[in-house]
Amino acid sequence: MFRKLTLACAALAIAVVAHAQPAPKQATAVDPAVIEAYIKGTWKKVPDGWQARVEQDETQRVCSQYRNNPPLTEFEKILAREKATVVFPGDGNVMGDWKKGEKIAQDGRGGQFSDPPNMVNGGNCYACHQMAKEELSFGTLGPSLAEYGKIRKFSVEEAKSVYAKIFNPQSVQPCSNMPRFGFHRFLSEQQIKDLTAYLMSPDSPVNK
Amino acid sequence: MLGARAALSALGLTVLLAVGVSGAPAQQAADDSEKEIERYRAMINDPMANPGYLNVDRGEVLWKTARGANNVSLEKCDLGMGPGKLEGAYAKLPRYFKDADRVMDLEQRLLWCMENIQKLDTKDVLARRFGGPGRTSDMEDLVAFIANKSNGMKIDPQLAHAKEQEMLAVGEAMFFRRSSISDFSCATCHGEDGKRIRLQGLPNLSKPGKVAQETMGSWPTYRVSQSQSRTMQHRLWDCYRQMRMPAPEYASDGLTALTVYLTSQAAGGEINVPSIKR
Numbered sequence: 001m002f003r004k005l006t007l008a009c010a011a012l013a014i015a016v017v018a019h020a021q022p023a024p025k026q027a028t029a030v031d032p033a034v035i036e037a038y039i040k041g042t043w044k045k046v047p048d049g050w051q052a053r054v055e056q057d058e059t060q061r062v063c064s065q066y067r068n069n070p071p072l073t074e075f076e077k078i079l080a081r082e083k084a085t086v087v088f089p090g091d092g093n094v095m096g097d098w099k100k101g102e103k104i105a106q107d108g109r110g111g112q113f114s115d116p117p118n119m120v121n122g123g124n125c126y127a128c129h130q131m132a133k134e135e136l137s138f139g140t141l142g143p144s145l146a147e148y149g150k151i152r153k154f155s156v157e158e159a160k161s162v163y164a165k166i167f168n169p170q171s172v173q174p175c176s177n178m179p180r181f182g183f184h185r186f187l188s189e190q191q192i193k194d195l196t197a198y199l200m201s202p203d204s205p206v207n208k
Numbered sequence: 209m210l211g212a213r214a215a216l217s218a219l220g221l222t223v224l225l226a227v228g229v230s231g232a233p234a235q236q237a238a239d240d241s242e243k244e245i246e247r248y249r250a251m252i253n254d255p256m257a258n259p260g261y262l263n264v265d266r267g268e269v270l271w272k273t274a275r276g277a278n279n280v281s282l283e284k285c286d287l288g289m290g291p292g293k294l295e296g297a298y299a300k301l302p303r304y305f306k307d308a309d310r311v312m313d314l315e316q317r318l319l320w321c322m323e324n325i326q327k328l329d330t331k332d333v334l335a336r337r338f339g340g341p342g343r344t345s346d347m348e349d350l351v352a353f354i355a356n357k358s359n360g361m362k363i364d365p366q367l368a369h370a371k372e373q374e375m376l377a378v379g380e381a382m383f384f385r386r387s388s389i390s391d392f393s394c395a396t397c398h399g400e401d402g403k404r405i406r407l408q409g410l411p412n413l414s415k416p417g418k419v420a421q422e423t424m425g426s427w428p429t430y431r432v433s434q435s436q437s438r439t440m441q442h443r444l445w446d447c448y449r450q451m452r453m454p455a456p457e458y459a460s461d462g463l464t465a466l467t468v469y470l471t472s473q474a475a476g477g478e479i480n481v482p483s484i485k486r
Contacts, residue, residue, distance in 0.1 A: 029377070030374065030377035030378055030381060034374065034378060035378050035381045035382065035385070038378050038382070038461055038462040038465055039382070039385075039462060041457065041460055041461055041462060042456045042457050042460040042461070042462030042463060043453070043454050043456060043457065043462075044457060044460075045457065046454045047454060050454045053387060053388035053389060053452065053453055053454060054387060054388075054453070054454065055387070056385070056386065056387050060386040060387055060391060063386055063391075064381075064384055064385045064386045064393065067384050067395070111389055111390070111452040112449050112450065112452055113449055113453075113454055113455050114449055126406065127405045127406055128405070136407075137406045137407050138406065139403070139404050139405045139406050139407075139408075140402075140403050140404050141396070141397065141403050141404075141405065141410075177391075177396050178391075179389070179390040179391050179392070180391055184389040184390075184391075186389050186390070
């Protein structure tokens with residue numbers, strides 16, 4: 001109960017921050033049906049099993065409409081909907097192998113139309129986040145995660161929160177830029193556990 | 209001459225790679241590598257050293273070659289400035305064409321001229337839309353040649369016609385449209401100033417101004433990493449690949465809509481092409 005309240009407060013805090021930003025340029029008045037007709041024409045020959053990638057789910061649609069800055073009612077709807085998708089490991093243990101996690105964090109392959117089908121996807125975390133200090137080639141689209149576990153005193157609750165964030169970041173922050181890795185089955189439960197350990201294990205270079 | 213060019217390219221790549229593994233802090237490394245890339249660009253940014261100018265030369269030959277069932281050249285093709293007038297045409301594209309009753313980018317317009325003026329079966333041209341090892345692209349050659357005729361001119365978006373306005377609105381919506389298994393839109397990577405993927409800087413194309421002008425004013429470009437001259441069609445195709453979307457249709461109206469939006473952000477930017485990029 002207390003945890004739920006904390007999360008709700010955090011969500012509200014994020015919402016307030018989001019609404020403190022200057023209002024984005026309003027979306028143009030073009031009929032959504034016109035846009036979707038262009039989309040259809042641009043992806044008219046799609047390989048089997050790929051059509052769902054072209055169409056938007058409700059969360060993608062609302063986040064696009066509001067340019068990731070949804071009004072509070074939509075914000076809460078996304079939060080509730082996305083939270084319901086998070087599946088924790090059956091035995092409750094969210095910590096995998098940080099060494100495997102590091103490989104997944106470095107690996108940016110998978111999921112592109114130029115990739116062979118059925119390959120194991122990487123998480124590509126370093127494309128956007130700073131983590132281990134010795135890795136200098138990191139992106140800045142996401143916040144730095146250096147010493148992530150150390151700052152959070154390696155708490156079990158925080159590890160669970162990391163797992164949930166990787167599984168579905170929008171279960172914590174609606175319209176987050178980060179991919180919903182578990183929700184889309186882009187990463188497996190084991191891969192998300194390994195990444196959680198990479199951020200939360202005291203032995204991980206992220207926390208050195 | 210060709211050997212010298214290849215050697216120069218290889219040297220440039222070595223410089224880039226060497227910079228990538230420096231021991232300085234990441235931002236410093238990024239800045240240094242950006243500076244080295246600038247130096248490299250300056251070094252080869254002359255028509256005698258940029259391999260993209262081979263495409264310009266081939267494009268000129270293609271423009272003047274009689275082809276198709278009508279056995280005529282493309283010299284009667286109207287790119288918006290009148291039949292055969294190339295100076296400044298690229299600076300005003302995409303634009304509305306009355307004869308086709310459509311807004312077209314340069315590549316769509318060239319295909320239209322091939323099909324309607326030359327009566328050329330474009331199947332082979334489309335199969336070679338992107339060049340590769342041992343395979344030149346007529347489209348990449350023609351775009352390099354024609355865009356080069358707008359060098360020194362300013363990007364001048366054409367937005368007076370209702371269909372141009374529709375393209376702009378759709379392009380803007382597509383820029384912010386999130387989809388696929390990564391939940392990405394164009395704005396995910398190109399929506400804020402000063403961001404990077406790994407060490408690669410990302411232009412913010414969500415607002416008008418200098419960054420958008422420099423970006424759009426430097427396409428088409430010779431991509432050193434691909435050893436090919438590339439057009440905006442290829443750039444957008446490659447972006448959607450990285451966004452984990454299916455391949456977008458070449459010369460489709462959606463890609464032209466995005467190009468209308470991007471050129472409108474880049475209005476007033478000076479064109480200097482083919483440029484050279486990583």
